[in-house]
Amino acid sequence: MGKNWKFVTVLADKQVKEEEDVTLRCQTNTGDVTVTWEKKDQKLCCVEGKHRTGKEGSAIFLEIKKVELGDEGKYTALAHNDSLWGRAGQGWLGQNMHGLRQDPIISALKSFKISSGDVKELRFLLHGPVGAGKSSIINTIKTIFEGHQYINCLTGSALTGESLTTKFEKFNVGDVPFTFYDVMGLEKGGSKGVHPDDIISALKGHVPNNYEFKACAPIDKDNRHYILDPTLNDKIHCLVSVIPADTISRMDDEVIQKMRNIRVAASELRIPQVVFLTTVDQSCPMTKKDMTKLYQSRKIKQKVDECRNKLGVAPNCIFPVKNYHEETKPNEQLNCLMLEAFTQIVHSADDFVKRNSSQQETVE
Template identity: 75%
Template sequence: MISTLKSFKISGDNVRELRFLLHGPVGAGKSSIINTIKSIFEEHQYINCLTASDLTGESFTTKYEKYNVGNVPFTFYDVMGLEKGQSKGVHTNDVINALKGHISKDYTFKPLDPIDEANVFYIPNPTLNDQIHCLVSVIPADKISMMDDKILQKMKEIRAAASTLGIPQVVFMTRVDKVCEMTEKDITKLYQSRKIKEKCSNRLGVTMNCIFPVKNYSEETKANEKLNCLMLEALTQIVHSANDFVKKYSNQLKKE
């Protein structure tokens, strides 16, 4: 899988990289997913992307961060975590503007003051290359039942905007090894676990084939092939979804 991804060619004119935006509640594992993917492609444990602490419940991500992955044409964007209420966490309008390509990297999120056209980081006329090509919702498997309804509503608003824009969207379900004893002992039994499947509930509003259970590097200090394969399977799916989006809209631009 990794060799196929390393030689992947984008099916869209003037699109240099496929862009993925990760969003979700604080502590869901957005930054850890980026760490894990970079560790796989760069062949060493990547720990430069700070992650939220379960103890503080606060997001380390305060800026619109861009992360390239090795020599492959994939770029991941990380945003501030979603929180209940309007005074904390990323504003939904900021995430939606990021989807449209209106926000450049290093923009600082302000929960009560989303970006507008007067902001120096605002891109007024984004190209297809500026836009996000796939939205990845990140949700911790062991906390789905405890997630606040207000956070879920924010995620639904963002996903609805992505649907309007035609942007493909998937769910990466993290912390799957924390859900049941079977997967904790052997991550390869993930798809056999009934408890994991039960987590794909109607609360998410996402069909089963769009939900990808993954495990991030956390305590591991050496490469884990089982973990890598799980992440690479999910990555392969979103790469093809993003590429289909780019191909479709690139062809439409040619006709205009």
């Protein structure tokens, strides 16, 4: 079999009774792929005697013995060979995007209940270089949820070279309890763009809504706007790094270093982190023409690898997305790609609040 493998069948939803065994199975057109498994978007920790993974010819399988309640969840098979990668999961068809429909994903998100009563809304912070598409992500998600083109989050800074977003601005998504925070872009040098310390303060919950960033003077305790005793409701529950796929190769080392430092701080705070890789259309003409080809694109795969190397992120935390940019009509494939990435951050943020709500809240 050549390098251009694909999933022929994907994982099907399974209902299983407790104590029964179950096998999740999908099929590629070649046996020549390396496979890893995820449960709820985290690497599956295989337990001896409980899980068995393997390949039978071109089939990929995961066997789970004596199913218990804790085994419930979304399972994903990640497969790759030297040139192509893809995922097959329940609800995330990856390599085969033809089967994806937005309505079930939207319904699941609309009926999503936050695990902790302490938290009113899940808060996501988008950060990245100037013009990366941060504000456009908010517009795209609001467009999907609100059913009409949403363009109120100011975009277009790529033209000016300076960040168009200057405030710590909050955006709600429809009537679901999810909130995005948009920030000014990161720039090289100490006197331009958002200061990384401001982002770290925002992660910890010290920065109020509508705070006007000052590149040279990050917020501190002496600032009258500084939130001294943030609660879990003030904190950020998931950090989204936004990287433009088309210009990743030209990204300034200083900006990359700032992003890495922010990621280190987020890791210390145990805040989940993912990367949204934007402008996939600008990076690959094949994907621009047909979004379903995204997971067959070597160019996109290269961008994911580059992103992994530059930021030190695992590839399963990198979500290639496309924002609404010049289109005037809804595009279901664009929506599905964004919705899958969005679902991931909702679950990650929810895990974070679950972990932290019962614990003593400490102020850094």
